[in-house]
Amino acid sequence: MYQRILVATDGSTLSKKAVLSAIDLAATCGAELIALKVVPRYPQAYFEGSIPLSPEDVARVEKQWDESAKVQLASVLKKATAKAVSAKAITVKSDVVSDAIIAAAKKHKADLIVMASHGRKGIKRLLLGSETYQVLTHSHTPVLVLR
Template sequence: MYRKILITTDGSAVSRMTACAGVQFAQQLGAEVLALFVAPEYQYPIYVEIIPPSYPSEEEYRSAMQRAGRDHVQSIVDSCARKGVQCESMTAFSESAALKIVEIATQKGCDLIFMGSHGRSGWGQLLLGSVTNKVLSHSKIPVLVHRLLKEPLPE
């Protein structure tokens, strides 16, 4: 049915639980997994004539986001290893997480995108909900939206 499943994460507790369900789904199907974290692009401070010395350079920012991305996808990689599921992981950069998710899924030959309906609380929850909606509206491949029956405990 599905051979390669893209599982997105933002590092939140809800996202990790969704990813765990995605790995279990992949195991049941005998599919491989692509674990993806999308980080925002580097932003120069606006309305500032001189960049403060404490402000990270673009290289420092990208390096920090690569580390954060590795940390966020690590639970997916570990879960795949425990379940014997082949897994590749990556961090991508984009101002539009939804469009990047769809682009990567297409480029990497994924035939399903597995994601949660939200991953944060407050405004962040609204944001990821909009990412899911945008992925649903832009993707030409199937998108499975996983909803938790019970919210995880606060981090």
Template sequence: MFKHVLIPTDGSPLSTSALEKALDFAHEIGAEATVLVVMEPLQVFTLNPTGMEVAYAEYDRQNNEAADGILADAKEAAKQRLVACGTVKLGSVDPASAVIETAGTYNCDVIAMASHGRSGFKAFMLGSVTMKVLAHSKTPVLVYR
């Protein structure tokens, strides 16, 4: 059946729960896993960009640090479940496309992800990454609630 599971996560509680369930699933079926974190760049609209380099650099530093922590925790969770697991960290303004492309690049035959990560107004304005993956992926998608 499935041999390679792609597990996108953003570190949110629901996403972390989905990660754990997906790793359990991978263990049950004897599949390997790849955990993906997609870092969205800071997008600031201003008429005066002077001094923004420092803000961008600090945002990138914090974003990378958070992603590294999420991936380290995922690697440990996979190890505890005896699941062979790789990790991928990408930057993209379109996380859904990054998920779909990563599934193809790493020859994943299923994507397992949370039903949503963001909440409130931000999710309404940006749309659900999961919904976009469901709509555009040729790879089957397993959604955890």
């Protein structure tokens, strides 16, 4: 049914549930699992008059983000291995999470994208955005959304 399943994780509790579901689905289908973590390119200041970060601080923050991503993805790989699922982990740097997920699915020839959705509505969705919604509406790869 599926050969490659891409699961996007942000480390949240809801995202961890989506990871477990993706691993179970991959085990059932005999599919390879691709665990994806998107990290920002660099810290951004959104307020005029904010204090810009020094290059050393930017490097330190980016290193922390990379290390955090490695820890999260290592956890996914460990869980996949425990269920005898072939898995690989990838970290992508991008300021637009949804575009990075779609591009990774295309690049790695995923048959399915698995993501969690917080189910925000109204003003919360407007202010906080919805990466899942963007992937769902712009991806040519099928998307399984879990809550």
